[in-house]
Amino acid sequence: HRQRRSYARISEVLELPNLIEIQTSSYQWFLDEGLREMFQDISPIEDFTGNLSLEFIDYSLGEPKYPVEESKERDVTYSAPLRVKVRLINKETGEVKDQDVFMGDFPIMT
Known part of the structure; x- marks a missing residue:
């Protein structure tokens, strides 16, 4: 029967840091703020005649x-399903329609 000896200077094991914390926090920022900024950047979208306007109001992940x-x-x-609340405005008639639109399944980082 052998006896183990440790010649290490540190007797306790160091806690392993979260090696993907930067990536996960960056991804969380993208979900919380980045998507919103992107929708704000492209909103409103107008048709070539200027009669119709599509605004991005809000979004949610199911x-x-x-x-x-x-x-x-x-x-x-x-x-998770990404849904965006959009508003379509007909400038000629004044008609306004709000609707939730499924934009696709959005990958989730774990």
């Missing part, structure tokens, strides 16, 4: 279709 583990098992991207 619940993912599958939990993280099930997404891995199914070999599918862990994602």
Whole structure:
């Protein structure tokens, strides 16, 4: 039976830092603020006649279709539906329509 000896100067193990913290915090900023800034940059969109205007009002991410583990098992991207509330304004008639539009499934970083 052998006895182990440690000649290390530090007796305790250092806590491993979160190696992807920069990426996850950057991605969270993109979800919270970056998407909003992007929609503000392109809003409103007007047709070539200037009669119709499409404004981006708000956006939301829904619940993912599958939990993280099930997404891995199914070999599918862990994602959530991105919906954008838009407002269509007809400047000739004054008609205003608000509607939620599904923009696609948005990948979620875990």
